[in-house]
Amino acid sequence: MNRYVCIHGHFYQPPRENPWLEAVELQDAAYPYHDWNERITEECYAPNMAARILNAEKKIIDMVNNYTKISFDFGPTLLSWLERFKPEVYQAILLADREGQSKFSGHGPAIAQIYNHIIMPLANFRDKRTQIIWGIKDFKYRFKRLPEGMWLPETAVDLETLVILAEKGIKFAILAPHQAKRIKRIGENAWQGVNNGEIDTTMPYLCKLPSGKTIHIFFYNKPISQDIAFGGLLSNGEMFAKELLNAFKETKRAQLVHVATDGETYGHHHRFGDMALAYCLYYIESNNLAQITIYGEYLEKYPPTHEVEITEFSSWSCAHGVERWRNNCGCNTGIHPGWTQAWRAPLRRAMDWLRDALIKVYQAQISLYVKDPWQIRDDYIEVILDRSRQNIENFFSLHLIKEITKQEKIKVLKLLEMQRQAMLMYTSCGWFFDEISGIETVQIMRHASRAMQLAKEISGRDFEHNYLKILEEAPSNNPRFKNGAQVYEILVKPAIVDLLRAGVHYSLSSLFEAYPETTKIYCYTAKKQIYHSLEAGKQKLGVGKVKITSEITWEEDIITFAVLYLGNHYLNGKAKPDIKKEEFLNMYQEIKNAFIKSDISEIIHIMDRYFGPTNYSLWHLFKDQQRQILNKILESTFQEIEFSFRQIYERYYPIMQLMKDIETALPKSLCSVVEFIIYTDIKRILESKEMELDKLQRLVEEAKKWSLKLDKTTLSFVASNKINTLMERFSQRPQDILLLENIEKLLQILSDLALELNLWKAQNIYFSIGKQLCIKMQDKAKQGDEMASKWFSHFNTIGSYLKVKCV
Structure with a gap:
């Protein structure tokens, strides 16, 4: 077969950690989750490790790890967070790369990513080098192998970046078709211009570099990629597959139809996008319509026949090259018409000025202790990955030119941290959106603030005044702030920790x-x-x-x-x-x-x-503890409010019932009381370890009777947790019929509330148990085993609620 399909997912979240705490604090906008990393993990990263395949009745008949069948890159800062807080997802990603190697001729589906997503053409040479080295070393630490390819943030590219990639052993990069400048067949002299993006994307290209080395470039299919990201292609997996297959040309040579989008497209941006992806791949494979591959495998099988020259200072998300990250070029989200992005240029100037000022402090101070100031920074990733005292002492022994005191070691660590923060302050998201007071831009200002704090502690010099003078030139669209300097004073400075x-x-x-x-x-x-x-x-x-x-x-x-x-x-x-x-x-x-x-x-x-x-x-x-302690302080207040509302509810229930009987609408004041009491009691039962199902049934009936508008966001969250917890308990006691009955009854009761339940974990457990026990119990039931028959009946009914088919 000479028809190949490759789907690439660029999985990334900006570093959200408080630079002083190295942790992501509570983010209310992500409710009911703690923060956006957690929410997007539940909506995208986790579902893709067990994506559902549905039959014609919309029942789950199989679950697959999408990561084993696609090409993907994960941001190192995101993987670091997943390793700490979602280890099961993290391990599934690593396992997918190992499993994928057996599927793809020894080539793993994972490729590396620039460390913290900076726009490479706008970085200085040293930062480009460190970002690439950190990305490679982080990848090797996690995936236990060297990467073949590397994702460039926003696919922003210049020759200097490609030269460093090639020097570090990277074989290929992925770009948008409009980033190709001209092509020619290898060995021929005549070039053909492709400035308008009309390049054949079904083959790889060789790019010769000024250093004498080469790198391969894959240009993804832009129309299909855009339809995945912004159109309706993920509404149907079969339609997705057919769109890919229609992109093949009438030719005998091998062809690669490949697309690239943000990985979050599959589940976060498009709900159930993970399922569309899974079915797309299933449809292609099961019908033998094309071979699923990844870039490394395809490159080995079909080396390039053509050479390409790239358009430097270009990207996939800015029509003006890379101006979105340094100028008011007109590119924006489209959400705020009339807003200016004139703040972008001053923000870039402020960061560049600060970076250059910090370089002087760094070189002058660290040269007193180490052999090579920039080699130790390149190697500092080894400390970031393992901050144990012994590892850091070993790190010092490799780089220090003499024995130094504890205070001097502190100084060296501060200098290296200052440089880490100085690179984190260039994370691309800080310029991507529409307003300088947005959370992404505030985040990179916080990294800048942390870098300045460390510089002051080391050198005694205060860089904040000059930094803010430049930010005064950055206008804000938010009437709360006059300019970037005010944003810094109000949203950044209060977060500083010592x-x-x-x-x-x-x-x-x-x-x-x-x-x-x-x-x-x-x-x-x-x-x-x-x-x-x-x-x-x-x-x-x-x-x-x-x-x-x-x-x-x-x-x-x-x-x-x-x-x-x-x-x-x-x-x-x-x-x-x-x-x-x-x-x-x-x-x-x-x-x-x-x-x-x-x-x-x-x-x-x-x-x-x-x-x-x-x-x-x-x-x-700090924010999380602030919220926890406030809740403790207010606990008695909430109890008083509930007591008052409950008295009103119980005292006036008969007259409310009368109004219901004579079809008179409840006054809003009484309706609010009923909603509060019913909601509070339902939530309390769902959060309890006990199984008060009869009481829950009565409360749900009351909610239906009064047509209450309950807080379904919160109830959906706690109900999902309840069901998932019970299913986890069932996985430990899979023959517990009483527990099965309770789970079935709970699902039946909750179905009347029309909640949006996230039963991904429960479905996984059900599917796993079903594979092991379902057929066994069914056979016993056919032989007259009453207990097995009862078990199978309850289990089968739960499957209907969970929409999973095991037999």
Whole structure:
């Protein structure tokens, strides 16, 4: 067969970690999930590891790991997050590459990606080199092999980037057809211009580079790729397959029809896109219509016959080359007509100015300790991947030119972190969207802020003033902000963390959480030195010392604190670097005596005298703990509200029933009360470990009777978790008939609420158990085994609700 199909998915999320905490904080816009990484994982990355194949009745008849059948790249920063927080998805991706090698003649479907998605043509040479090296080393660390290809962010390309790729052993890259400039048959002299993108995309091309090396280029099929991303092609897997097959030409030579889109297209941007992808591949393979392949395998089988020259400073998502990431070129999301992107150029100038200023600090300072300033930066990825003390000590031994002190090691780590942040601040998403106050742009400003903080700690120089002067030239479309400098002051500066701020967080939260002797607070370790606490009713007092250590830079300090909670949201804290033992004892004794006497004003006076005027409150907690503690504080308030609403509900239920009987609409005030009580009770049952199904049934009937508008987003989330949890329990006790009955009844009850349930995990478990037990139980039932017959009946009914067919 000479017809080949390759589908490439570019899977990527921008680094969302707070640069000071190295963790993704709560993002309300991703509700009901904690953050966007978690939400997109549930909608895309996880479903693609077990994508469904449906029969004509829309029942699941098979599940496949899409990653084993497509070409894909995953952003290193995204894989790092998946490794920590979604290990089962992470392992499925790695396993897919190993399984894919047996399918694709020893070539793995995974290719590498530029480390943190910077626009390569706009980067300086050293950053290009480090980004490529980090991307390759990260890939090798995870996939245990060297990559054959590498994805260029936004497919933005220039010759210098391709030269470095080739020098580092990368065999191919993927570009859009309009990025080809001219082509010719290898060995011939006559070039043919293809500036308008009319290049034959069914073959690979050889690109000769100024260095004397070569690299191969695949130009994806643009019309089909755009229809996948922005059209309706993913509404039907068979239609998707036929569109790919129709792209083959009438010729005897081998052809490769291949497409490239964001991987998030398959499930996040288009719901059930993962299923359309799975069925597309199934349809092609099962009907033997073409051979599914990946780029490395195809290149080995069919080396290029033509040579290509590329259009430099071009990309797949900007009609003006790479201007979207440095100018007001007119490219935008289309969501905000009339908005200007004139902020992009000043933002780029600010980042370039800062980068160059930081280079001077870096070279001057790190040259005192290491052989090669840029080699150690290239190798720093080995520390990022493993921050254990022993690994870092080994890293130092390879690069340091002399024995150095602990403080000097801290300085070296800060210098390397400064450079990491200086590259993270170039992540492409910061320029892609429409407004400088958007979360993506604020994120890269935070990386810049962290880099400046480290530079100041190292050199004593403050770069923030000049950086902000440039940002003053960047206009905002949001009336809340005049320019980029105001965005920085309001949205970036409050997020800055140092050892003192980490100590403040520890001290404030210690009143609500009993910390062990040593605890992790994101990328900090907090070790309790002294801690005294007193309580009187709702009032709480905490006085102590804590040693805060950064696991990133090794810097540490002892923070002394005193915190006072007066009930509700009234929390007052004081903290400063360590004070002498005698002074601490005097301070504690004075505060203790005042607290025993309930002399609040005296306590605050003593705290001011010992710590100074700066106060810390709930506002200074890190976001996740801030929300948790607020919920704890408000718990009694919520209970009071519920008690009041429940009294109204019970007292006026008879008259509400009368109004229902005589077909009179409930007043909105009473309707709100009913909705609150019914919703609260349903949610509580679904979150409970108990199985109060009869009560749940009555509540659902009440909801239907009153035609209530319940919060279906939240109820769908908690109901999905309930069913998935029960199915996990069933997987451990697969012959538990009572549990089967309860799961069946729960699914039947919930079907009346018309929730949008995410039963992906439950379906996976059901399918796995079905493969093992279903036929066995069915055979026993046919032989007259009553228990088996009962089991099979319940199991089969659950399959109907889950839309899975096992027999």
